[in-house]
Structures are given as structure tokens and as C-alpha cells.
Amino acid sequence: MATIDIDGVRKRFGNVDVLHGVDLTIADGEFVVLVGPSGCGKSTLLRLIAGLEDISRGAIRIDGERVNDLAPRARDIAMVFQSYALYPHMSVERNMDYSLRLRKTPAERAREAVEGAAGKLGIDRLLQRKPRTLSGGQRQRVAMGRAIVRTPKAFLFDEPLSNLDARLREQMRGEIKKMHQDLGATSIYVTHDQIEAMTLADRIVAMNEGLVQQIGPPRELYEHPTNLFVAGFIGSPAMNFIDATYRREGQNAFLVVGEKRLALDERDVADGTPVTLGLRAEDIAIDADPEDPGAIEATVELVEPLGLGTIVHVQALGTHIKALSLAVVEHRVGSRIWIRPHPEKFHVFEEATGRRLERKAQFAAELPA
């Protein structure tokens, strides 16, 4: 197991800058998830760590050793590919012990390692089969088994679950988490699925357009997204964004949305600044008291029952807003209701820069250390 230091890493493909300087330190045994939309550079960063691409500038250190010029096989890392990349002409057992045979591991030890890993993953009966006779989920397990038999310094996962159906993905997600708890291995996991990121990560690295947007524990990214991108990317259903203007009159600060005024705590920004108000769907109560000054009139556009709760799409404040209620909601489309966003849960972002505007009073306390 090892620490991984990524120090000012840049990557150019021809004339295109894919990574604009990434700094990240991964602790021994940590599970870090790189998340972002396609093309954000997360896979490239993973391939740079693996050694499958050359680093244009900066340095990557594994356990303190600079690996920029080391071939992948000298870095002692294991990788699970999105396509699994199993060797089709080798049996499951040969797939799993290939790396051990290349390292001239004694046959007895190699067999023990393979059987141990196969037992853990529940593929011990498949050892003599060829990959093409396996289902997607079984192939995925073989790919994981191939990685763990080696006890490498770190595991790299490149969207390992995206070729599985939803049910299997959920199950494998749990197994990967359990495996990480058992092995305690340093892991870097790339995904575009924010649910995978939230459930698996010790820390999430949210990336966009070759830049790290925010690094932190899943809850921190969810509750204190540092900018509009992270706010919009993390969370499902996605955060509601409403154009507003920040106003301050004496001691009272409020947001103006159309005709409506929404009271909030003071922010460190000039009076009259255009801002974007972010509201998570679960922070909006439906069926509010019309007399409540925070209540907003809304028209129901769509009702999506989830089983667990209901997503109600409404037209309000001149835009479309989604509210999540854990209750069974039986409003008819077109009916008028009152919604009330929780003022403590307002996320306010400066429109021009997209950066988060913290509450003035708690500004210092809430900043991540």
C-alpha cells in the first residue's frame, strides 16, 4: 500500500490541454473517487498515474518515488478497465495469475493467491472457463480478481461498473466498498456517476474541463459545493438553480427573484449582485402554509412517484423547480400549491464567477480546513 502524490500535473495531447495542473495527495489506504462529466480529464489523470500516458509537466510520486519515467509494470499498480480487458484466450485462472507468472511467483503461492481472491469474489467455480463464456458481472469479478491477486501498491478503477445493468451495478458497488474495507488498499476510482462517487469515496475529487473543482468528503461536496459546477453535478435529482439578485437593506439581506423576496443571512458580496440560488429538491417543502412569508406559489407540472417518495415538478419563480417529498403526493397536474424552500439550506453562488457565497456570520467556521 502506498501514498500517491500528484504535483502540478499537466497533460497535452497535440495542441489540446487536457489537464491544466492537478494537485492531489492521496493518503495510504484512502479511497479517492475522480468524478466529472466525460471529457473532464479524469480518465486521463488515471492513465497518467498508471503510466499509460506520458506526463507533460509536473510529477507523480508513488510512496515518495517519482514515477514519471517508470514503465507501467515498474509502478506496481493494478488497474480495472471499463471493458475489463480480460485476455480472451486465457482461462479465468490464467487471467488472474498472469501477473504472478510474469513475476516468477512460485506456482504454489500463485495458486493460493488466485484461490483466495476467487473465493472472496465468488468465482472459484469459474477458474477453468474462458472469459467469453462468462456474464458481464462475472467478467467484472474476474477483472477485480486479477487486480487483487497481486497485492499492488494501489488500485486504479476506470469506470469499472458502467457496463453493468443497474441492479448489478448497485451490488458490485457494495462489494467494491466491502473489498476496500477488507484490504485497506489505496484506491483511485474514476466514474461519471455521482452516486458511485458519493457511496464509495473517502474523498471525492470533482473535475471539470481539466481542472479540479473541489476535493473533499462526499458530504462536504453535497452540503457545501464550492461552485455552481459541483453543486449541479453532485446530487440526484440535480440541484435547482434560480436566477436572483442579492440585496441588502440595513441589517436585512434578501434575494429578489422576480417580484418575490426571500430572506437570507448576509453574504460577503455587494448589494445588487446577480447571483444564482441553488436549492436541493429535498430542501423544498411542498404543501406549505400560504400565510408563511417564505411560501411560494407554484403550479404542478409533473409528479414522479419514486416509491421511496415523490418528485414534484412545479413551475414557480419563473422557472421549473423540482421538489422531493418523502410523502406520497397526489396532486394533479396543473393544480396550484405552495412550496417553501428551507432558508437554512440556500446555496448562493455569484452569477459572474459561479463561486459559492458563504454566510457572513459563519464564514470562518464553515470553510473546510
Added chain:
Amino acid sequence: MSVQAERRPGWHGTRRRFALRMEPYFYASPALIFIVAVMLVPLAIGLSYAFRDITLLNPFSGGFVGVQHFVDLWHDSDFWQALGNTVTWTVASVSLQFFLGLVLALRLYRPFPGRGLVQALVFVPWAVPMFLSGLNFAWLFNPVIGPLPHWLYAVGILSSPENILSDPAIAIWGPIVANVWWGVPFFAITLLAALQSIPPEIYEAAEIDGAGTWRRFADITVPFLAPTIAITVLLRAVWIANAPDLIVAMTGGGPADSTQIVASYIFTQAFKGLDFGYASAVATVLLMLLLVYALIVLMIRQSLLKAS
């Protein structure tokens, strides 16, 4: 059509069943008639020549001679030499074409500036008619106008700058060289296509697993190419064994029948000796040999398909 036939009143019992059963054959009949007319009938007539005395210049020939041609063949030393030459010619041509084609394919697989152009150029020999390339090589080997004998002499392969095509001991290598030049693109392109069908992640996985260049070649490239190699080598072998063009164009089978392969021997017997009966007998033997070979090819292919 069949639905209508079923519903038409009066169409019942045996007649209807017969019509329904024949229906697919009517659909297939144009193709079947064509194949019988242009392939099976000529084949049967050709085979029948092997048992008849057909000499074009003898108006009284045409009689049935039984297996006489085959008995003659058994005692014909020229035929046996041609058979031996066929093996040399095929093995040498195919193995050199394959080896050079593989090297070329591996070279073209890695990106380099101008790869597209080089790939197109590599294909050029394939586009030259075989017969023309034979004539060209015959000239290249001619010391009066061609440079090759002088170069071979200069590097010490030949003791004097003479035409290798006129030396019975080595003349067969003239057409072999022309054949290799002409046939390398086939292997280069098919092997390149097979190489490009290998998913790059497999190589990346092997690299991360600890495989160096050689192990990646031995453990990934070779197993992936094996089915393509087996099939192309086996098919090209038939093709080359069967192709007299270069021999006829470059040496005409000479000097003194030393470069005759079975296919060119058939050509010589039929169109130079005008003995179609005997030529047909030789062709029949060649056909049998190739059928046996094809059977082996199919069996190997089956076992390869099962293995992969």
C-alpha cells in the same frame, strides 16, 4: 405465394403438398442452373478427358484409354520433379511472404508520420498483374539489362554476374523472388487488419500486469493472430501451388523443365504439347491433392475455432 396456394380451392392432397415442397427449389433454381452449367458440366467434361486420348493435332484421337494416362504419369520423371518443385515453390514463397508480411504489418501498426501513404504504397505490388511482374523480374534478372545479377555478384552470392534463370540448380528462386515481392502485401494487409482488431486495453492490461514488449508479443499478439495466420497461410498455399503465371512468364518451366511446377506442367502439356488428355490426367491428380489439402485445412480450421 404459399399462403395463396393453400387457400385456393381445388388445391388439396398430394398436388398441393408437392407444390409446397418444391417451392424453395424453384427460388433456388436460377443459381443452381447457373452453377451446374458453368462449373459442374465443364468439370465433368474436363475430368472425362483424363480417360481419353485427346491430342489436338491428331484428328483420329478421342478414344477412351482407361487409366493409361495415369500409368504414364506414374512413370513420368518430369511429373515427379514438378511435384517436388511445387513443394519447394509453395513452401519457400508462402513462408517468405508470411514472414516479411508480418514484419511489415508490425512496423505499420505503430503510428509514424506518413503512415497512411506508406500503407497505400505497400499495397501497390498486389495491384500489378502477376504476369507483368513476372516479365519485369525476368528482365531484372537478365544481366544485359537488369541490375540484380550484378548486385548479387557484388555481395558475393553469385560467383559471376549471370542470369540465375538459366541455371537449372537455382532457376526456381527467380520466380520465387518475384512471387514474394508480389505476395507480401496480402499478408501485410491481412495481418495488419488482424493486429488492429486487438483491443488496445488488452495490451495496456498486460503492460500493467508486468509484461514487457516480448511477452506482450508472445502472449497477446501471437494468440490473437493465430487464427488469421493459420487461415491465410493455408489458403495462400493452395493459391500459390496452383498459380503457374510467374513460372510460365519467367522461365516457361525451363531450363530443361527444372522450374516446372505441376500447374505449369499442365499448362505446358495442354497448350504447348497440345495433349489435352494427358494434361487433364495431371490436372485430375492435382485436383485430388488439393482436395486432400483442403480437407486438412478445414479440419485445422475447425480445431482452431473450437480452441479459441
